[in-house]
Amino acid sequence: MLEVTDLNVSYGAVNAVQGVALRADTGKVTLVLGANGAGKTTSLRAIAGYHKPKSGSVLVDGVDLAGRRAHTMVRNKLVLVPEGRRVFSTLTVEENLRIGGYRASRGAADATIAEVYEQFPILADRKDSQAGLLSGGEQQMLAFGRALMSQPKVILMDEPSMGLAPTMVDSVMTKVREIADGGIAVLIVEQNADAGIRIADDVAVITRGKTVWNGAAADADKAAVHAVLGESAFDENA
Numbered sequence: 001m002l003e004v005t006d007l008n009v010s011y012g013a014v015n016a017v018q019g020v021a022l023r024a025d026t027g028k029v030t031l032v033l034g035a036n037g038a039g040k041t042t043s044l045r046a047i048a049g050y051h052k053p054k055s056g057s058v059l060v061d062g063v064d065l066a067g068r069r070a071h072t073m074v075r076n077k078l079v080l081v082p083e084g085r086r087v088f089s090t091l092t093v094e095e096n097l098r099i100g101g102y103r104a105s106r107g108a109a110d111a112t113i114a115e116v117y118e119q120f121p122i123l124a125d126r127k128d129s130q131a132g133l134l135s136g137g138e139q140q141m142l143a144f145g146r147a148l149m150s151q152p153k154v155i156l157m158d159e160p161s162m163g164l165a166p167t168m169v170d171s172v173m174t175k176v177r178e179i180a181d182g183g184i185a186v187l188i189v190e191q192n193a194d195a196g197i198r199i200a201d202d203v204a205v206i207t208r209g210k211t212v213w214n215g216a217a218a219d220a221d222k223a224a225v226h227a228v229l230g231e232s233a234f235d236e237n238a
């Protein structure tokens with residue numbers, strides 16, 4: 001569904017990403033691991049059309065869309081759930097969802113909102129609340145719901161568990177798994193390797209801007225990932 005090869009992205013003279021290869025398949029969760037500054041966020045933003053890559057290919061359903069802007073990527077069924085959730089805090093939950101579905105007709109958006117409420121009952125309960133009043137975990141669910149409003153086939157997620165209490169981390173990860181099981185290709189960056197590997201099918205490890213390991217989650221044994229990422233990858237409290 002998504003196949004990224006030899007992605008190169010720079011900030012001026014800094015080559016932040018140089019040789020990233022990633023793939024995400026329908027119905028599967030691909031977990032991206034890497035130390036701080038490895039280039040994970042840069043890769044996701046370049047794939048989703050928020051930062052133009054220097055070179056590389058981004059195949060969505062076999063079509064190379066590298067370098068297209070974010071709205072074009074959304075139209076082509078690829079959407080990013082950014083780091084830090086970025087909900088519109090003064091708007092209500094439902095208004096946030098409508099923004100995610102802005103391309104659809106009113107009727108189509110209503111139908112999709114109903115589906116999102118079914119998948120995230122907490123959002124239905126809070127639909128008239130200001131998004132800024134939701135807990136961190138609820139805001140993350142809203143960020144997922146908003147992404148689903150564009151009816152994507154590929155969702156990129158940048159550290160959805162960041163800053164959440166350990167019990168919330170589990171609910172968020174369970175939702176990530178459910179989203180993939182609903183027939184979407186999920187590519188997720190997660191600092192909490194243990195929590196991520198539990199729900200992932202495949203794993204990619206990025207070190208200094210380059211993919212250095214790719215394989216099934218079952219083969220991403222702790223020792224190997226540990227060797228690349230160091231102690232911090234496994235938070236015993238999570």
Ligand SMILES: Nc1ncnc2c1ncn2[C@@H]1O[C@H](COP(=O)(O)OP(=O)(O)OP(=O)(O)O)[C@@H](O)[C@H]1O
Pocket residue numbers: 011014016034035036037038039040041042043
């Ligand atoms: N706007 C920017 N301008 C210049 N350099 C940047 C910018 N954003 C990121 N970088 C640099 O690019 C490299 C990759 O950063 P990136 O944020 O992609 O890493 P990351 O893997 O997401 O890290 P983290 O785990 O901390 O989120 C780092 O060396 C970082 O300092």
Ligand SMILES: [Mg+2]
Pocket residue numbers: 040041042083
């Ligand atoms: Mg990052």
